Amino acid sequence: MSGTKRFGVSIDEELLKRFDKKIEDRSYDNRSEAIRDMIRDRLVEREWEEDDEVMGVVTLLYDHHRRNLSDKLTQRQHDFHDLIVTTTHLHVDEDNCLELIAVQGKGREVREVANELISTKGVVHGKLLATSTGAALS
Amino acid sequence: MSGTKRFGVSIDEELLKRFDKKIEDRSYDNRSEAIRDMIRDRLVEREWEEDDEVMGVVTLLYDHHRRNLSDKLTQRQHDFHDLIVTTTHLHVDEDNCLELIAVQGKGREVREVANELISTKGVVHGKLLATSTGAALS
Amino acid sequence: MSGTKRFGVSIDEELLKRFDKKIEDRSYDNRSEAIRDMIRDRLVEREWEEDDEVMGVVTLLYDHHRRNLSDKLTQRQHDFHDLIVTTTHLHVDEDNCLELIAVQGKGREVREVANELISTKGVVHGKLLATSTGAALS
């Protein structure tokens, strides 16, 4: 944990007014919080570009009636067990399941796991969300 | 469940070669699977644009030592309990937690929940992933 | 033209260090400039979401040997002449042309022009870049 610093931002009056309106709409308590969020967002993008240790979430939407699909997805997840932290399974409706799979590793590895899982035949919609372990953000 | 149709795609030979190379890298079994994925991806974008019933995942990274933060996040999630399906909590390291929150509702509502949660003071990185209930994709 | 204001941002020391490294890599002169850029970027996103008067650039890559294509693109651009500000034509190589088309209008109209042009048969790659008239940014 390091200390807190303060720096000044000079900004056009009109632009500041518009920014204030926007952060109010987005429920931020104050400008510092909104700006720290923008900064961290860019730093996370950078972690992924530079293949640092990152955290990702893969979502897989599929019909559980589809023969062998659950088994195949479980199998593929086991192949990457050292990268997969946890899996949450949701029963969206009678047919559809949504799995939320948290993956930790180098940016490139996490993308590879995501591609493998998303491309499994029968997955109706798959996505990768890029976030961080927080190591470079606190 | 509806039947399966087949249609032909005419495509330049060179372009097809490059597409085949790409789907091989992405681990797709065949072209149909890769193309269905691209199509569904566009349809999900559309569901969100048109404020249909959608499914989203909000990720919140934060330091659990931060006073009152867990309480506040739990409180805010309860305020939206009818939209939040489930929450998975991960202990990333000694300090950082990652929460994966599955949210279901109209596109606009899901965005609002996401904004409320992500803008909470102390959240180090927050993101919204847009996916689907599958109702319009099967 | 309005005056310049100044406000303070409190930020963790480590996070500030990383931000400074990033803005140095991106060639910014100072933090205020980088932060104003992030703010304006979000405001432009908002202009597009809210269907305000915006400015876009459509790029069209195509092979000029393709019969009737130039004519058709010119025709389609004339159909939207009140929205199209200017067109720049580039000869990329012996076969390929790149057109840069500046479009001004409501967000929805600009998207419509972009879709019409990009979907023209024979266009090899088409994209829409979202920018601003500057009216809400100065």
Added chain:
Amino acid sequence: MSGTKRFGVSIDEELLKRFDKKIEDRSYDNRSEAIRDMIRDRLVEREWEEDDEVMGVVTLLYDHHRRNLSDKLTQRQHDFHDLIVTTTHLHVDEDNCLELIAVQGKGREVREVANELISTKGVVHGKLLATSTGAALS
């Protein structure tokens, strides 16, 4: 120029219906055209990831009354004259100018030029659009 091939796509009836509705909204003449567009879009993303020869468009919005700014932008563009293909200058209103700068080079170089130009003090909004020379798309 290579020949045209044809391949079949098997797809769920409902999904096909929705796809047809979408391509109609987007003004495509037929499915093949829409699918080729999606494929090329992914291939262009790949060119940029792999640092191939690419084509980009940088937009710069700025107030021309701002002292020395035009000169500085011209100067910076000359520093990269071997990468910059052409520049189109638009007078958006009494104050604002929009420059459209076509840049050709390796993905990394084009990004660098874009960063340099966008980060110039006084630029109100700057963006980079990623497109292609077409070499890998025809």
